[in-house]
Amino acid sequence: MTQPVLVxxxxxxxVESFHRGALAVVDTAGVVLRQGGDIERPVYxxxxxxxxxxxxxxxxxAADRFGLTHEELALACASHGGQPEHVAAAASMLAKAGLDxxxxxxxxxxxxxxxxxxxxxxxxxxxxxLHNNCSGKHSxxxxxxxxxxxxxxxxxxxxxxxxxxxxxxxxxxxxxxESATGVRLADAPxxxxxxxxxxxxxxLRALAxxxxxxxxxxxxxxxxxxxxxxxxxxxAAAPLMVAGKGRLDTRLMTHFGARVFCKVGAExxxxxxxxxxxxxxxxxxxxxxxxRAAEVAVVALIESLLALDDVDRAFVSPLRxxxxxxxxxxxxxxxxxxxxFVRSAR
Amino acid sequence: MTQPVLVxxxxxxxVESFHRGALAVVDTAGVVLRQGGDIERPVYxxxxxxxxxxxxxxxxxAADRFGLTHEELALACASHGGQPEHVAAAASMLAKAGLDxxxxxxxxxxxxxxxxxxxxxxxxxxxxxLHNNCSGKHSxxxxxxxxxxxxxxxxxxxxxxxxxxxxxxxxxxxxxxESATGVRLADAPxxxxxxxxxxxxxxLRALAxxxxxxxxxxxxxxxxxxxxxxxxxxxAAAPLMVAGKGRLDTRLMTHFGARVFCKVGAExxxxxxxxxxxxxxxxxxxxxxxxRAAEVAVVALIESLLALDDVDRAFVSPLRxxxxxxxxxxxxxxxxxxxxFVRSAR
Numbered sequence: 030m031t032q033p034v035l036v037x038x039x040x041x042x043x044v045e046s047f048h049r050g051a052l053a054v055v056d057t058a059g060v061v062l063r064q065g066g067d068i069e070r071p072v073y074x075x076x077x078x079x080x081x082x083x084x085x086x087x088x089x090x091a092a093d094r095f096g097l098t099h100e101e102l103a104l105a106c107a108s109h110g111g112q113p114e115h116v117a118a119a120a121s122m123l124a125k126a127g128l129d130x131x132x133x134x135x136x137x138x139x140x141x142x143x144x145x146x147x148x149x150x151x152x153x154x155x156x157x158x159l160h161n162n163c164s165g166k167h168s169x170x171x172x173x174x175x176x177x178x179x180x181x182x183x184x185x186x187x188x189x190x191x192x193x194x195x196x197x198x199x200x201x202x203x204x205x206x207e208s209a210t211g212v213r214l215a216d217a218p219x220x221x222x223x224x225x226x227x228x229x230x231x232x233l234r235a236l237a238x239x240x241x242x243x244x245x246x247x248x249x250x251x252x253x254x255x256x257x258x259x260x261x262x263x264x265a266a267a268p269l270m271v272a273g274k275g276r277l278d279t280r281l282m283t284h285f286g287a288r289v290f291c292k293v294g295a296e297x298x299x300x301x302x303x304x305x306x307x308x309x310x311x312x313x314x315x316x317x318x319x320x321r322a323a324e325v326a327v328v329a330l331i332e333s334l335l336a337l338d339d340v341d342r343a344f345v346s347p348l349r350x351x352x353x354x355x356x357x358x359x360x361x362x363x364x365x366x367x368x369x370f371v372r373s374a375r
Numbered sequence: 376m377t378q379p380v381l382v383x384x385x386x387x388x389x390v391e392s393f394h395r396g397a398l399a400v401v402d403t404a405g406v407v408l409r410q411g412g413d414i415e416r417p418v419y420x421x422x423x424x425x426x427x428x429x430x431x432x433x434x435x436x437a438a439d440r441f442g443l444t445h446e447e448l449a450l451a452c453a454s455h456g457g458q459p460e461h462v463a464a465a466a467s468m469l470a471k472a473g474l475d476x477x478x479x480x481x482x483x484x485x486x487x488x489x490x491x492x493x494x495x496x497x498x499x500x501x502x503x504x505l506h507n508n509c510s511g512k513h514s515x516x517x518x519x520x521x522x523x524x525x526x527x528x529x530x531x532x533x534x535x536x537x538x539x540x541x542x543x544x545x546x547x548x549x550x551x552x553e554s555a556t557g558v559r560l561a562d563a564p565x566x567x568x569x570x571x572x573x574x575x576x577x578x579l580r581a582l583a584x585x586x587x588x589x590x591x592x593x594x595x596x597x598x599x600x601x602x603x604x605x606x607x608x609x610x611a612a613a614p615l616m617v618a619g620k621g622r623l624d625t626r627l628m629t630h631f632g633a634r635v636f637c638k639v640g641a642e643x644x645x646x647x648x649x650x651x652x653x654x655x656x657x658x659x660x661x662x663x664x665x666x667r668a669a670e671v672a673v674v675a676l677i678e679s680l681l682a683l684d685d686v687d688r689a690f691v692s693p694l695r696x697x698x699x700x701x702x703x704x705x706x707x708x709x710x711x712x713x714x715x716f717v718r719s720a721r
Contacts, residue, residue: 146492146493150497221705356484
């Protein structure tokens with residue numbers, strides 16, 4: 030199946046590059062309200078479901094037990110840039126559970142925020158697991174493990190190998206995904222994510238449905254509905270923690286607050302919840318090469334769905350039709366939602 | 376027209392992302408020997424034609440006049456990583472013409488090589504135009520301008536605004552593109568490149584034809600045929616200068632020497648010449664998001680066209696079927712030429 034063109038890059042007077050993909054908008058009952066392309070093919074959700082993966086941290090009572098703040102809960106849902114505030118929040122989560130960065134099994138990379146990366150290099154330090162963009166999610170797993178274990182010493186033992194699919198912590202995370210998406214994980218394609226935890230392939234329809242429920246709590250258990258509400262509140266209160274300076278998730282939620290909960294994933298995946306409409310969004314660009322096209326597409330969808338005032342419109346318009354400037358600041362092109370896509374979305 | 380899938384990213388047991396594109400393999404007479412997708416649609420050649428843009432530097436006599444070395448001529452054809460040796464070679468080119476980095480109009484960015492970028496930050500310095508990946512090309516333009524001007528003082532005046540399409544230097548560069556591709560620039564779409572010079576839209580057929588001629592000198596004037604030979608020799612002798620540590624162009628030409636002249640461009644463009652076969656290759660991935668798919672595709676084409684021994688095969692195979700490892704070094708997937716593409720290429 031050839032997927033529709035969702036995003037085009039214009040340079041001069043012609044389209045230089047274009048991005049195909051698929052998208053689903055689904056309500057809490059699972060009704061597909063809008064679709065483009067194949068929404069039944071399994072798509073690895075990657076980091077787009079970190080919110081769903083953080084539900085057990087709250088629903089279990091671990092977030093309360095360790096007194097996690099909005100900032101820390103937002104970081105548990107984050108693909109962060111490794112800015113100093115991100116690193117500090119991950120370290121704080123671990124410290125509250127009596128742990129440190131040694132328990133993290135996410136691997137090490139330089140901060141994805143270039144400024145943070147250069148500042149770290151300039152300080153003469155090397156990155157550690159806390160700088161990994163997934164360190165908040167993993168620190169959340171560690172807090173969950175610490176609650177299960179009862180004390181910090183036992184937690185260190187219990188957490189060994191927590192990234193493996195059959196580990197007691199990862200089974201909790203899997204159960205959360207399963208119940209939110211309605212997809213049996215045993216039937217889903219499984220692979221290993223960048224941070225070594227399993228990632229599962231879900232139809233976009235199921236991912237969008239999961240986000241409709243995450244955004245409303247509808248058809249969740251009371252504990253998980255409350256947990257979803259608390260995570261949404263946390264990210265709305267601390268949007269810098271869920272991504273970072275200049276990043277789309279941070280910008281959208283700084284502007285819209287709790288009206289939008291959105292999360293980028295690797296390989297061109299984006300998921301979002303629009304709680305006031307009871308809708309979930311999931312999309313995936315075929316090429317998945319980086320986030321640029323998925324970002325424009327998710328903005329176009331949000332723009333077409335939410336009731337917006339003039340301030341909102343002025344905010345989203347340059348994110349749906351992005352000016353491209355070169356190293357001298359010259360306007361050289363635009364990255365924009367394809368006209369057909371914008372029309373069909375209205 | 377829906378283009379064929381050329382490259383697939385596998386994660387676990389399913390295709391996670393895939394890349395469509397078009398390609399042309401053309402001989403010196405302009406005969407299309409292989410094609411996939413639309414090879415008549417104009418494609419901005421971007422940095423893939425830096426070799427063609429460097430021809431006037433040599434054919435004019437400027438390279439001889441200023442005693443440019445293999446390293447410096449390779450840098451004139453380069454999208455380099457801003458490693459110290461790249462920066463030094465650009466500065467040396469300018470110094471030989473009595474100029475310095477102040478004449479460069481390419482703009483400033485941090486070195487694209489991450490290690491070089493962090494080392495620069497650690498040294499407390501900021502990047503300058505010499506770190507721009509195009510600084511070698513622009514230093515070549517400056518040398519050409521210096522030859523035209525006669526002395527360095529006049530050159531500084533003459534070079535002002537050299538990135539503009541109607542500047543005397545840029546007209547020479549345009550004439551070189553026009554004669555190599557056989558496309559009248561007045562008929563081609565024109566836009567502004569990342570480094571502020573004009574970039575033109577050429578059919579892949581014409582780009583591949585230009586590279587067949589660049590690789591052989593066939594149907595070039597004697598001066599330009601000699602210039603092409605000298606640039607090919609320079610890049611084969613100093614392949615680190617044309618890209619940088621770990622980069623595909625550097626790796627391919629380090630291995631194959633003068634048997635391959637290849638050059639990546641922005642937005643998923645790749646061009647290559649295979650002189651011993653008298654063939655040129657041009658391809659463009661639709662999504663153009665970064666080089667990963669174009670790299671795999673060009674390797675698959677080179678592999679299918681060149682006569683290879685066992686050592687060659689062992690070298691190219693992992694570049695055509697690339698292991699993807701995560702932050703913990705775990706094998707998580709593969710980026711590989713699509714089976715249909717590989718079959719049709721044989």
